[in-house]
Amino acid sequence: MTEIIAFANQKGGVGKTTTAINLGSSLAAIKKRVLLIDLDSQGNAGTGLGFVRSSHPQSVYGVLMGTATAAENILSTAVPGLHILPSTQALAGAAVELVDVENREYRLRDALQPIMEHYDYILLDCPPALDYVTLNALTTANHVIIPLQCEFFPLEGVLHLFNSIKGVREKWNSNLDVLGVLLTMYDRRYGITREVEENVRATFGDKVFKTVIPRNVRVAEAPSHGKPALFYDFNSTGAQAYLRVATEVVQKLENGEL
């Protein structure tokens, strides 16, 4: 069975793309067949894996709008086992254009049917918005990972996101659950980090990944070299943390430890 995981948080800059790239390559490193779909017009998932944006005119935009197929837009990356369906600037218009098209909630889900069986994991990197593109991700996914930066007052937004996910589950996709909240850019030296962690674990309990992702300069540098952290600096604390998250994900999904 293909596990489809959306990385969502309407707040920008919390580590959605970084997590999608690094969890994707960690899953590929443990021999899973992984497809990463870039649903953000910023295109950071693609550039972070070394792709030049302008060379893919159709990309995920065409797939959503029904003018291209997923199969013809999927590219292999330098990471064995990791494929990508990249995005372009054109996707910026999709959230608005989707409002007027037929079957607007299920465009992505339907477009992925023909290629689904080729992958163990499909990862959906969402934009920082609760728009029609993110809705398409949430109707396609069976799980959501919510990256959360350890900073002051993040909880209100996360509670709103949990509510939105509940709404999607009730209305469009009864298979959707929150796989976990992942604490990112974690820096133990700051009191606020520990305070946020305590608060998040008290509020969301088991839904919080045991592993936290440390703030790590190698993780921040890796995309400018077009590589996931694992290939840029295998021994870095960030790369190793993402490997542990991959193990947690596999345990939860494949060994039924939900």
Ligand SMILES: Nc1ncnc2c1ncn2[C@@H]1O[C@H](COP(=O)(O)OP(=O)(O)OP(=O)(O)O)[C@@H](O)[C@H]1O
């Ligand atoms: N563990 C980390 N250590 C250091 N820097 C990090 C880490 N995780 C993410 N960053 C940096 O933080 C910034 C935001 O991360 P990222 O792009 O993954 O967030 P995002 O949620 O996808 O943002 P957006 O909402 O704009 O799509 C990036 O510059 C990234 O390199």
Ligand SMILES: [Mg+2]
């Ligand atoms: Mg992003």
